[in-house]
Amino acid sequence: MNHDELADQLDQRRGQVQAMGGPARLQARREQGHLNARERIALLCDPGSFSEFGEFAVSARAEDAHRTPADGIVTGVGRVDGRDIAVAAFDLTTLGASSTVLNISKLVHLRERASQSGLPCVFLVESAGARMPDIQGARGMGRVGMTGQRGRERETPWITAVLGPCYGMGTWYAVQADVAIMRRDASMSVSSPKVTAVALSEEVTAEQLGGWEVHARGTGQIDIVVDTDAQAIAAIRQVLGYLPSHIGEVPPLRPPDAVTEPQGDVEAAVPVARNKVYDVRHALAAIADRDSLMAWRELHGRPLYTGFMRLQGQPVGVVASNPLHKGGAIDAAAADKMTEFIVLCDTFNLPLVLMADTPGFMVGMQAEHQGVAGKIMNNIQALMLASVPRLGVVMRKSYGQAYLNMGGGMTDAMALWTTAEVGFVDPAVAVSVVHNARPDSPDYDALLAGMVADNSPYSLAGIFAAHAVIRPRETRAWLIRMLSACARRRQGGLSRHRLATWPTSL
Numbered sequence: 001m002n003h004d005e006l007a008d009q010l011d012q013r014r015g016q017v018q019a020m021g022g023p024a025r026l027q028a029r030r031e032q033g034h035l036n037a038r039e040r041i042a043l044l045c046d047p048g049s050f051s052e053f054g055e056f057a058v059s060a061r062a063e064d065a066h067r068t069p070a071d072g073i074v075t076g077v078g079r080v081d082g083r084d085i086a087v088a089a090f091d092l093t094t095l096g097a098s099s100t101v102l103n104i105s106k107l108v109h110l111r112e113r114a115s116q117s118g119l120p121c122v123f124l125v126e127s128a129g130a131r132m133p134d135i136q137g138a139r140g141m142g143r144v145g146m147t148g149q150r151g152r153e154r155e156t157p158w159i160t161a162v163l164g165p166c167y168g169m170g171t172w173y174a175v176q177a178d179v180a181i182m183r184r185d186a187s188m189s190v191s192s193p194k195v196t197a198v199a200l201s202e203e204v205t206a207e208q209l210g211g212w213e214v215h216a217r218g219t220g221q222i223d224i225v226v227d228t229d230a231q232a233i234a235a236i237r238q239v240l241g242y243l244p245s246h247i248g249e250v251p252p253l254r255p256p257d258a259v260t261e262p263q264g265d266v267e268a269a270v271p272v273a274r275n276k277v278y279d280v281r282h283a284l285a286a287i288a289d290r291d292s293l294m295a296w297r298e299l300h301g302r303p304l305y306t307g308f309m310r311l312q313g314q315p316v317g318v319v320a321s322n323p324l325h326k327g328g329a330i331d332a333a334a335a336d337k338m339t340e341f342i343v344l345c346d347t348f349n350l351p352l353v354l355m356a357d358t359p360g361f362m363v364g365m366q367a368e369h370q371g372v373a374g375k376i377m378n379n380i381q382a383l384m385l386a387s388v389p390r391l392g393v394v395m396r397k398s399y400g401q402a403y404l405n406m407g408g409g410m411t412d413a414m415a416l417w418t419t420a421e422v423g424f425v426d427p428a429v430a431v432s433v434v435h436n437a438r439p440d441s442p443d444y445d446a447l448l449a450g451m452v453a454d455n456s457p458y459s460l461a462g463i464f465a466a467h468a469v470i471r472p473r474e475t476r477a478w479l480i481r482m483l484s485a486c487a488r489r490r491q492g493g494l495s496r497h498r499l500a501t502w503p504t505s506l
Helices: 003-018 023-032 037-044 062-067 101-117 137-145 169-175 193-200 206-210 212-219 229-240 280-285 332-347 365-369 372-385 401-405 427-435 444-454 457-462 472-485
Strands: 051-053 073-080 083-090 121-127 158-167 179-183 187-189 224-226 304-311 314-321 352-358 390-399 413-417 421-423 468-470
Touching (some): 037 073, 037 121, 037 229, 073 101, 083 101, 179 229, 187 206, 352 401, 390 401, 413 457
Parallel strands (some): 179 224, 314 352, 352 390, 413 468
């Protein structure tokens, strides 16, 4: 054969790979409004930047070789906004993107190259689970164990999008990710409803077993929910903009000419009275660079808002009380969420901004049964070990143990708004406990006024437990100034990464 004939053979083979599971299956996806694996990669990556690993890999079983292009998982490297990334897309049209020793080896190769080269990993997953003929039995499982498929070392960011039914291996890549995104009609679980029905005689739907509400509201294993593949890809690109490529570099800065001023009035967004409810997202939008706020796990542990934002172009992580939910009282789910977010930010060198307006932690039977005491201590342990700049702001109330967990005594710099109150409990509760006084008691008003005065920002600043008292409208300028003053210059802007081995799912 000559070079032209060999090239024709290559083109023919590439055409077979590009055909994936065949025209009928690809057409069915189009009719459902879903992109296929290769279309997802094309939408994610800069045009012409994707280079594939294992394009001609096929099933190790001879009888399946002709119908398993790329063995059901497309892997390679591409660029997003000029930055190199590693990407894997599970091809549901090819035997359900079921996992085999070979495609597991492809994923391991991708992960190892990404780790060595400092590339973020993006996984676009949907999977029917294990391919039973390939990995059933001792030899099959033994070969899986020999692939090097392990838990991850948190050296580069992982972002996973669950874009269809996802069982087994695809689920593992979602729960290990730093940011997990899910399409609203997708599902994610350890085993499929069919396996569950056989194993447990339990009839459930995919949605009941692991739909978006189960994981975004309940388990907290999904951080962002979207409606379409295109929205998922857009979210991935946005998240990458906040994170460095690896733990050895700082997050990407926006140039000064790209910085836009915030939108809104923070003092209008937050009522002065501590018992009035508001949505902290409006306050954050009035502090952050315009349109830079991006929520992380917004539907879970809602008394705390966690997310990314920029301040004068610099990405930071923010944890803020949200009195719109449970009055800002921190429940077990919110404590876990905050812990995981601290770990994410510290691992990838994002400064932390903690903004408190909380009456404390949730107490009572339900909270205790959810293990809130241990979660409180895990949370404060993570905050203590974090070595990125930590800036604290008390907006209104910050009471009890939650004052410490929201940064009291554990920040590089802490500011108190003029509306701030810090104490062990709400002043009205303190009057009742300390003086056994009720609102109808003759001296109640005087006793309450004394308790309120004891909680004032000037009392805390007076013992140098806080470093500044500011107006709410001064918050943005103060944070930007403190980010500069507290930068980790001697460490090259990097964390000490003492939290990098913390589990990704609590």
